[in-house]
Amino acid sequence: MTEHGLGVSISEIARGAGVHASSIQRRWGTRENVMLDALLTYSQEKLPIPDTGALRGDLVAFGRSIAGYLATPLGEAVAQTMAATDDDPALAAGRTRFWESRYDTARVIIDRAVDRDEVAADTDPELALELLVAPLHFRKLLTRQAVDDDFVERLVDALMRGLTS
């Protein structure tokens, strides 16, 4: 583990891929960019969008798979890296692309809930997903409290019901 949580250099990445370091450098610039790009692809595969037929089931399944990912050394390192790094413009662009892609892929969970009349048609899909995803990362990175199935269920119930209903 380096300062940024990922102990991989561009030359190690190049060696692993069997190419010249200069090819990596030309295409991505920094090792953080290589990583973010790889993560984008990886997380789309590892975090499939559930389709259980109901909003609660989808949110619980999605929350659990994010919690599971954050429990892996890679998931933890990625979250720490994104949280720690300063705003190198190339990295910032990669980060933005990463989250935009995540929200774009996952918003179907909320779109389907609208179609099923489970939530109001004007529900903001990004905000709704953020309410689920943020506490998982907050616990993992800041309070270090358990991010387990029980927490995911309590979280989803609180979000669906709302504080004042």
Added chain:
Amino acid sequence: MTEHGLGVSISEIARGAGVHASSIQRRWGTRENVMLDALLTYSQEKLPIPDTGALRGDLVAFGRSIAGYLATPLGEAVAQTMAATDDDPALAAGRTRFWESRYDTARVIIDRAVDRDEVAADTDPELALELLVAPLHFRKLLTRQAVDDDFVERLVDALMRGLTS
């Protein structure tokens, strides 16, 4: 700024306080512990608990003051430091103390809302506060989206109403 986001050494802290570095070391162990302890005190002063007479007003005011704190160089450095550091036991204990104290102090916002019949008596105060605090930190550290007054209002409205009501 060092690796951990705070460019202060124990000897600098000692110099600032006019004491020997060994006294600091004996009492706190590491500079991270000094920092967390100082933050505990500081954040209690800088993040007073609002009492507007209504839950929405309290949550918006509390959310805004956390957002304002996270926008300062200190607030940002503290969040990054807590997110980045590995689990040194002394630091982990300080971190736990920090968040427990924050939740203990702020739960009166939810307790008062229960007294006013704004939320159910079995509302979990810590979870309710976490739903507010987590997205502010998540945006600051991970997505780097705006943590402004507009977002705080949208967030509080979504939390109070719930996704399915």
